[in-house]
Amino acid sequence: MLTHNNLNHEVIIVGAGIAGIAASKVLSKKTIPHMILEASDRLGGRAKKAPDHFGSWFDLGCSYLHEGKINPFVEISESTNTPVRKDVGDMFSLEKTNLLFNGVCLSEGMRKSILKADQMLKSKFSEAQRKTTDKALSAYIEMDSPYYPIFSNLLIGLNGVEPNLVSLKDFTSVKEGQDYVIESGLANFIEKWGSDLNVKFNSPVSQVSWSGNQVCVETKDSSFKSKKLLLTVSNGILSSNQIKFLPELPEYKVAAIRNLPMGTLNKVGLRFRDGTFQKNHEGWYVVCSGDSEIKITSVISFEIRTQPKNHMIIFFGGKEGKELELYPENFFKKIRLMLSQTFGHDLLESITKFVTSSWALDDYTLGSYSYALPGKNKDRDLLRQSIEDKLFFAGEATNKEHYATCHGAYFSGVRAAKEIISKLKP
Numbered sequence: 001m002l003t004h005n006n007l008n009h010e011v012i013i014v015g016a017g018i019a020g021i022a023a024s025k026v027l028s029k030k031t032i033p034h035m036i037l038e039a040s041d042r043l044g045g046r047a048k049k050a051p052d053h054f055g056s057w058f059d060l061g062c063s064y065l066h067e068g069k070i071n072p073f074v075e076i077s078e079s080t081n082t083p084v085r086k087d088v089g090d091m092f093s094l095e096k097t098n099l100l101f102n103g104v105c106l107s108e109g110m111r112k113s114i115l116k117a118d119q120m121l122k123s124k125f126s127e128a129q130r131k132t133t134d135k136a137l138s139a140y141i142e143m144d145s146p147y148y149p150i151f152s153n154l155l156i157g158l159n160g161v162e163p164n165l166v167s168l169k170d171f172t173s174v175k176e177g178q179d180y181v182i183e184s185g186l187a188n189f190i191e192k193w194g195s196d197l198n199v200k201f202n203s204p205v206s207q208v209s210w211s212g213n214q215v216c217v218e219t220k221d222s223s224f225k226s227k228k229l230l231l232t233v234s235n236g237i238l239s240s241n242q243i244k245f246l247p248e249l250p251e252y253k254v255a256a257i258r259n260l261p262m263g264t265l266n267k268v269g270l271r272f273r274d275g276t277f278q279k280n281h282e283g284w285y286v287v288c289s290g291d292s293e294i295k296i297t298s299v300i301s302f303e304i305r306t307q308p309k310n311h312m313i314i315f316f317g318g319k320e321g322k323e324l325e326l327y328p329e330n331f332f333k334k335i336r337l338m339l340s341q342t343f344g345h346d347l348l349e350s351i352t353k354f355v356t357s358s359w360a361l362d363d364y365t366l367g368s369y370s371y372a373l374p375g376k377n378k379d380r381d382l383l384r385q386s387i388e389d390k391l392f393f394a395g396e397a398t399n400k401e402h403y404a405t406c407h408g409a410y411f412s413g414v415r416a417a418k419e420i421i422s423k424l425k426p
């Protein structure tokens, strides 16, 4: 039986991820009565820490503060005495990448050719950005280039999906910048940041009725009413129909949700005995293997960190990311082979623990982050639009220039809360 909660909420927020927390903070500042309904038993959503046995400082979801110079979490975390590491810079740029082939550094000639090919690809992308038509990223990459596997690996990691499915205009609307890091864990910090909010956990919203003056929200055992509803759940959740809308959402909104699907990026975390790596080992690695330098057949990318403990973060995106969730043992074999070829067989003896993420199968996310199908980059504007001043939308997918990021989710939550405030009658 449903319990009816007639508490006077002006606003209900669905989801206590970064967008939901950011929105709640803005509403709290204006003392607007509201609550957050969260499906899981924790704060943070895609900011999620590893279990204690591995180390809760390890982030299974987001971890880098991209665009550090404009990222609001830099100031917020520093103001709460959480140190931010800023010396890593634009760690993912190819100039700073440790590029290896079959265990040895790439020859200087090959390295230069790759950097040149990277520059050419970037100028093709920015030229295409200025054109009116939008195509898939793959239309601009030379598939028969010997470096294709490297560029493809990097693009799949960024988008969570293969380049033939990604809108070039959407992809190029995101800016590059400095990547900062909270070594004690971004998810730990988000949990602390949101700890003062009014959240009802274990409350997956299953139905939203929005035909009358108020919005009625149902969870498995309760129903709530409010004047405004802010949805911050991922597009994976919105497209799965886990939340039934009465009446149904307008066709343009359903199409926008469909045109901005979820990519998959997963991580394997490996812990090593203390002292295995030194400071000079830290950084971003792209390790290729194959018959010859110009015939690369496989690429694995990862970061080595020594703080707070010696560890490696290995990334698998797109189809591989999904396979990792189903057949992790195949990936451990592949990783062990790559590690022994790159660092020597003895390194395998230093591995003490491992952990993997599983975002495509996560019931409350159903994917890692959104991408736009070719020709559909404008759908982020449609996803963001409120409906009849009752239903409001936030979350990373609604942010055109910073989608798939924490700061994008933050900006979207702040923007939606301000919009709601402007529509609430005094």
Ligand SMILES: Cc1cc2nc3c(=O)[nH]c(=O)nc-3n(C[C@H](O)[C@H](O)[C@H](O)COP(=O)(O)OP(=O)(O)OC[C@H]3O[C@@H](n4cnc5c(N)ncnc54)[C@H](O)[C@@H]3O)c2cc1C
Residues within 6 Å of the ligand: 014, 015, 016, 017, 018, 019, 020, 037, 038, 039, 040, 043, 044, 045, 046, 047, 060, 061, 062, 063, 064, 065, 066, 203, 204, 205, 206, 232, 233, 234, 237, 242, 243, 265, 266, 267, 357, 359, 364, 365, 367, 368, 369, 394, 395, 396, 397, 403, 404, 405, 406, 407, 409
């Ligand atoms: C592996 C991985 C690595 C990443 N790396 C980075 C990075 O380094 N830097 C970066 O900036 N970004 C990164 N991101 C992206 C970043 O994590 C997301 O963009 C951001 O966390 C999204 O926040 P959000 O509030 O929009 O959504 P979410 O975090 O998904 O929050 C939505 C909330 O809604 C809840 N919910 C779902 N269904 C319901 C329901 N029916 N009822 C009530 N609640 C519900 C969920 O449990 C969740 O808490 C990464 C993501 C992944 C998965």
